Amino acid sequence: MYADEIINLVCIVLQGFIELVRSMLNDQKNHNMGKDQLTFNDLPTVVGELYNRIASMENLLTEKLSKQHEAKENTHVPMTVQEACAYLKMPLSTFYYKVKKDDIPVIKQGKHLYIYRDELDRWLESSRKNPAPQSFEEENEAMLASHRRKPNPKNW
Numbered sequence: 001m002y003a004d005e006i007i008n009l010v011c012i013v014l015q016g017f018i019e020l021v022r023s024m025l026n027d028q029k030n031h032n033m034g035k036d037q038l039t040f041n042d043l044p045t046v047v048g049e050l051y052n053r054i055a056s057m058e059n060l061l062t063e064k065l066s067k068q069h070e071a072k073e074n075t076h077v078p079m080t081v082q083e084a085c086a087y088l089k090m091p092l093s094t095f096y097y098k099v100k101k102d103d104i105p106v107i108k109q110g111k112h113l114y115i116y117r118d119e120l121d122r123w124l125e126s127s128r129k130n131p132a133p134q135s136f137e138e139e140n141e142a143m144l145a146s147h148r149r150k151p152n153p154k155n156w
Contacts, residue, residue, distance in 0.1 A: 075118040084115045
């Protein structure tokens with residue numbers, strides 16, 4: 001989900017950049033009164049303006065990403081058993097069974113059990129049947145490591 005938000009922001013920035021170039025070309029056309037192309041003498045001003053606008057877009061993008069990152073850091077929130085069951089969409093009896101088997105990380109305070117959301121997310125990731133998507137190189141190494149045949153010493 002975090003990667004999708006970054007992609008959306010980058011798309012917005014690129015669309016803004018395209019509109020910026022179009023508007024600058026239109027401004028230059030109006031400024032040059034009928035000239036269709038930029039001249040060599042116009043390049044320093046156009047490049048300077050582009051640089052300033054790109055810098056402002058970059059600052060805006062970093063502000064947005066930092067705000068999202070700050071909101072992302074607050075996942076170390078204690079939850080009750082009922083909240084955890086609702087979060088996992090799991091029946092209460094199944095939850096207690098998994099706690100009894102020490103599958104789910106919990107903190108016991110007297111009679112009450114508390115679960116941190118970030119620990120619960122890590123537990124979900126670690127118990128995944130199919131691991132998270134790997135890069136091409138990691139996937140290739142995993143396939144080569146799982147190959148059980150002996151290599152053929154003959155060179156054909």
